[in-house]
Every structure is written in structure tokens, then in C-alpha cells.
Amino acid sequence: MKLQNSGKLIAAITGLFALGNAFAAPTVTRLNPPSALFTYADATPPYISRFLPAQRFDLQATIQADAGKTITSVVFKVNGSPVTAAVGASAITSIGGDKFSATIRGYSNSTAGVKTLVVEATQSDSLVATGTGNFEIASITLNAGRKAKNIIWLIGDGTGIAHRTAARIVSKGASLGKSNDPLAMDTLPVTGIVTTHSLNSIVTDSAPGAHCYSTGNKANNGQEGVFPDDTTDKWDNPRIEHMGSYLARTQGKWLGIVTTADVEDATPAAFAVSTQDRGAGTGICDMYLDEAVLNHNLRVLMGGGRKWFLPLDGSAGAGSGRVNSSTATGGDYVVPADVQAGWSVPAGSVDPNRNLIADFQTAGFYYAPDLAGLNAMTGSETKLLGLFNSGHMDVSYDKIAYRRSSTVASGSLIATYPNQPLLEEMTDKALTVLSKNANGFVMMIEGASIDKQAHNMDTERWVHDAIEFDKAVAKCIAFQASNPDTLIIVTADHECAGINIIGGSTVTDAALQGTAVGSLKGIVGTYDNAKFPAYTIAGDGYPTTMDVDYRMIIGYAGNSDRYETWRSSPSYNVSPQARNTTTGYLVTGQQPGTGVQSAVHTASDIPLSAGGRGAAAFTGVFDNTDAFFKAMQAAIGGSK
Numbered sequence: 001m002k003l004q005n006s007g008k009l010i011a012a013i014t015g016l017f018a019l020g021n022a023f024a025a026p027t028v029t030r031l032n033p034p035s036a037l038f039t040y041a042d043a044t045p046p047y048i049s050r051f052l053p054a055q056r057f058d059l060q061a062t063i064q065a066d067a068g069k070t071i072t073s074v075v076f077k078v079n080g081s082p083v084t085a086a087v088g089a090s091a092i093t094s095i096g097g098d099k100f101s102a103t104i105r106g107y108s109n110s111t112a113g114v115k116t117l118v119v120e121a122t123q124s125d126s127l128v129a130t131g132t133g134n135f136e137i138a139s140i141t142l143n144a145g146r147k148a149k150n151i152i153w154l155i156g157d158g159t160g161i162a163h164r165t166a167a168r169i170v171s172k173g174a175s176l177g178k179s180n181d182p183l184a185m186d187t188l189p190v191t192g193i194v195t196t197h198s199l200n201s202i203v204t205d206s207a208p209g210a211h212c213y214s215t216g217n218k219a220n221n222g223q224e225g226v227f228p229d230d231t232t233d234k235w236d237n238p239r240i241e242h243m244g245s246y247l248a249r250t251q252g253k254w255l256g257i258v259t260t261a262d263v264e265d266a267t268p269a270a271f272a273v274s275t276q277d278r279g280a281g282t283g284i285c286d287m288y289l290d291e292a293v294l295n296h297n298l299r300v301l302m303g304g305g306r307k308w309f310l311p312l313d314g315s316a317g318a319g320s321g322r323v324n325s326s327t328a329t330g331g332d333y334v335v336p337a338d339v340q341a342g343w344s345v346p347a348g349s350v351d352p353n354r355n356l357i358a359d360f361q362t363a364g365f366y367y368a369p370d371l372a373g374l375n376a377m378t379g380s381e382t383k384l385l386g387l388f389n390s391g392h393m394d395v396s397y398d399k400i401a402y403r404r405s406s407t408v409a410s411g412s413l414i415a416t417y418p419n420q421p422l423l424e425e426m427t428d429k430a431l432t433v434l435s436k437n438a439n440g441f442v443m444m445i446e447g448a449s450i451d452k453q454a455h456n457m458d459t460e461r462w463v464h465d466a467i468e469f470d471k472a473v474a475k476c477i478a479f480q481a482s483n484p485d486t487l488i489i490v491t492a493d494h495e496c497a498g499i500n501i502i503g504g505s506t507v508t509d510a511a512l513q514g515t516a517v518g519s520l521k522g523i524v525g526t527y528d529n530a531k532f533p534a535y536t537i538a539g540d541g542y543p544t545t546m547d548v549d550y551r552m553i554i555g556y557a558g559n560s561d562r563y564e565t566w567r568s569s570p571s572y573n574v575s576p577q578a579r580n581t582t583t584g585y586l587v588t589g590q591q592p593g594t595g596v597q598s599a600v601h602t603a604s605d606i607p608l609s610a611g612g613r614g615a616a617a618f619t620g621v622f623d624n625t626d627a628f629f630k631a632m633q634a635a636i637g638g639s640k
Helices: 006-019 036-040 161-172 206-215 243-251 281-295 337-343 356-362 371-375 396-405 423-434 449-455 459-482 509-513 517-523 624-637
Strands: 027-032 057-064 071-078 090-096 099-107 113-123 128-137 150-156 190-195 254-262 298-304 366-368 384-387 441-447 486-491 499-505 552-556 562-564 585-587 606-612 620-623
Touching: 027 113, 036 128, 057 071, 057 113, 057 128, 071 090, 071 099, 090 337, 099 113, 099 337, 150 206, 150 459, 150 624, 161 459, 161 499, 161 552, 161 606, 190 624, 206 243, 206 441, 206 624, 243 254, 243 281, 243 441, 243 624, 254 423, 254 449, 281 298, 281 356, 298 423, 298 441, 356 366, 356 384, 366 371, 371 423, 384 423, 396 459, 423 441, 423 459, 441 459, 449 459, 459 486, 459 606, 486 624, 517 585, 620 624
Parallel strands: 027 128, 150 441, 150 486, 190 620, 254 298, 254 441, 298 384, 366 384
Antiparallel strands: 027 057, 057 099, 071 113, 090 099, 113 128, 190 606, 486 606, 499 552, 562 585
């Protein structure tokens, strides 16, 4: 068991350092990969950092030198043996305040077991600082069963148990105590429960929440593809090899990334990008082409985020979001020389006028700007880029309304980008492209706005997107039926908003609209009075309206204040504190969120459903990083 009084231990150590300051010596203050052995002097399992045999990762240490001194040499040892870096793949860098960062890039180890990592840093006066940690190389069992040729991750961002239940009630209905039909994800035969903490908090954000599935390791909030370090540089953190890169390198698989978010957003980027800043959109999107196409065999990239691909000078049209800096918000990327050498990647550059769409096309990608572009594909394409909005794609609630009657919600971009595909349509085209690889593929499909609209406490929109997400799951299950060597994993990166289904309205929608603000609370029917809300599903597979009589009522536990009418909002992405102020009932919250991020992620466990080759391993309660190793066991060692 890890130390419960770690704060007291750290305080005591800090005090000892303060007492001994007159006799200071250089000190190792950080050692990557992270370990409880280094942080708490605890060598017992579970081990914080784990890797596949031959999975690549960086070794890094921060050393606090004495005032006016420098660090002249650093040696990393694994199980007592010094690590030799490839040419150019190591560095000792001054990072200010008499601190130095030492790295060896692209290390790997092929022998299973727990390894002791020691760093020895020599100061200019010959004093030596030492730090000790550990990491584990996981074992892969070679089973007699067939391997998973294809791995499909379906991530309903923010989706907890209640999000699934709400989508089922609306899209399938319930009566006489039973659901009328299951969701597609409900039909997958294996179920598990996943814990979701990040490296630095019990409550994760989406970057480490997805990074755990793509690398098998923990990350700090806001970071993806990397371990934390002590610099402000967005691009120099110690890296961990992604699943897509590992399987491209060892098995020749392709990678696909499909999202309803901006493609630079945390969940998609966590499957191919290495940065300590999940918001560095210019560099993230450049890195997809410059690194992931080559090293991950990235063949499909679809979602929103067109603004990052348009040159800032307007030469390819207005609306660019690119920036002329590597340090600013939305920053471009430039990586240091040791990263270039250790990971065989280009240096990157600050190039605000880059036409990234044209560069993708030059690299052989078919470009689809809308649904018509997707439908114009010939079927022979082996590379696909789809960018359907300037930022995040509009949610299915508004896409469906526009398809039915050209209805445009206030704040929606649907009129500017009127022909945005639904997630199931994107999934269908992605599967067509990726299935052409005889070696198989890894694909991540994200229903992004389940989370984003749960943050906004816009019930109708996140329920709609949960239904859209389930339709993408159905597409994958149909693909699996004819491609049985496919593993499907349906889960989330975290729960968002502390959602639960608290009952049903006790009045008709007409009566609800006429209910006085002060009495809106009284229409919530609980227990017997909740009954069985009934929604009508149109021919397109989505509800004809969310504003039905005796509707389902949703409550939020991770919320800020909001004005609640229990009805659909005609406006898109309007703060819960700003909408319905004259017609809604004030529900006070537990935390001070503002704007459309008014509800927050929670530390609640999340459900996982799996089917296909290797799915039997995904049972019980397990850490989110375990899901990576279960999937890779299926891909490398086969199923039992």
C-alpha cells in the first residue's frame, strides 16, 4: 500500500533540506519514469510506470545544483548497468535556477520484470547526486488463440453509467420494469469497471484520461504522450511510445483517429501526439502529419479543427487559428535536438502560413470538407482527412435539426458548415479505408460532446450525442461480424458532471412551459411518480423531440449554479448561468464553474464494454492503464 501520510513525509524531507542548507549538495528532484520508489521510497507494487517489451520511452531527471555550480555528467543505470544513448539522443540542459534536466531519449527494454532505475549526476565540483526509482516491463503471454488484428477504441468522452442509461431510456424506451431494447454497446458480451485517476489528481482531465489507453501509463492533467518535467517548453517532455506507433513499427498496422471534437482536442491527440500542453493546436495538428503519418502509419484523421490547417496569411481562405509562436496559446511546435535523434522525428518549425490541408493532400490524403466529400469517395482511398468545422463539430441535436428543417440554434455553426457528417457516417468511411491494410489497424472513435454538453449541463444535447455515439458502436459491431479478429472496447476517459437520473416530470410539456419559475422544482417526480418517460424515434434513428410529456429529469452533482427549465435550450453553448435566467428555476451548485464549463469531471469509476478477440480479459475492476495492456496482450500474444 502506498504511503497515506505522504504529505507529512514530504514536509519532513523538506525540513531536513532546509536545516542542511548550509551544507547543501546537488539533489535529484524528479526522476522519470515516475515511481513510488522515488517519490515515497516505496518499492512495492502496484508499479506506477509500466511498458511493453521493447516499447520506447525516455529517461529523464531534474537535478538541483548548488548555487553557481553546473552538472557536468549524468549516468542512468537500469538494474546496475549504464544505459548507452543513441548518437545525439541524450542531453544535459540548464533550465534555470541552478536546475538541470538530463535525458536519454528512446530507451527500451525487452526483458519482462521490475527494473531499478538509478541516476547519478556529477556536479562541477565532483559532488554526486543520486536518485532511485523503478519501472516494470510487462510480460506478454503467447497464447494459442488468435491475435486481435484490429483494435477499435470507442471513447464516449465523459460517459458514466448514467449517461448510458439516459441514452437507453430515450432511444429504446422502458416499460413494465424493463428496457424495451438494449443499446448497441449493451450487446457487447464483456463488462468491466475502470478507475480513472491521473498522475497528479484523483480527478483526471481528458488528456491523461485517453493517454492511459494509448500508452499504458499515467500523465499529469493537461498532458498527453509524455511524463511531466520541470520546464515550460511544450515539446521537450519525456515521451512514451503510443500504441499506434508500437503496432505500426512491430506489426505494420495503420492508425485511424475519428472525433466529433476539434482534432487537436485532448482525446484524439492523446493517441498520436507528445506535448505537455493539450491546447497547443497548431503544433498538435502539424505533428499529426510530420510525425504520426510516418511513425504511427496514421491513415485516417477526421473531426473538426479546420482552423489549424489554414495558413494565417489568408491565402487559402479566412478563419485560420494558427499562431506565430511555439510558446503562445495554440502554439506551434519545435522539438530539441535530442528528441529528433532519439525518436527519428523532424525538428518542427514555427510556420504560421503553412497550408496543412495541402500538405496532407501532397502526402496522399483524400480530403473531405463535408459529408458530400465523404460520400464522393471512390472506395479506393487509403488515406483520409476530413475536417468538418473550424473548431468542434456541432452536436447531433443540431445536425439532425438542420437536416430535418434547416433549423439553426443560436450559437451554432451549422449554417456555416451545413453538411457535417454524423459520427456513424464518419466511422463507416474510416472502416472502409483502414480495412484495406492486411496487417490490421488501431482506431480511436470519440463521441466528444457527451462530455462538452455535460459540462454545459445541456441535457438534451449530451443525451443526443450519447445516442450518436452508440450508433457508431453499432457500425463497429457490424464490421466485427465479418471481421472476427477485431477487438472492440467501448468506454470513457472519465465521468463528467456527476450525472444521474433523478426522476421524471409530473406534467405535460405544455403545462411545464406554463409553470411558474418558483414551482419548477415541484414538478420533479421521484420513485413511483417518475413513471416511464416515452420518446418517439424518427426514421433517422433520433428522437422526434426531446420535449415530451412527463419527460426524464436529470440531476448534476459536479455542478455550478444553473437556471433549469427542464426543457431543451434553443441556444447552443450558452452558459447555464446566462440561459433561462427569466424562465428557469435557480439550482445552486457545489463548485464555482462559469461559462460552458460549468459542470466538472468527477473521480467516479466508469463502465467498459468489450467484444471480439481478447475481450474476455476486460472483466472486474481495473485501472485505466490496465486496459492498454489487455488490448496489447490480444494484439501481440493472442487470446486464450
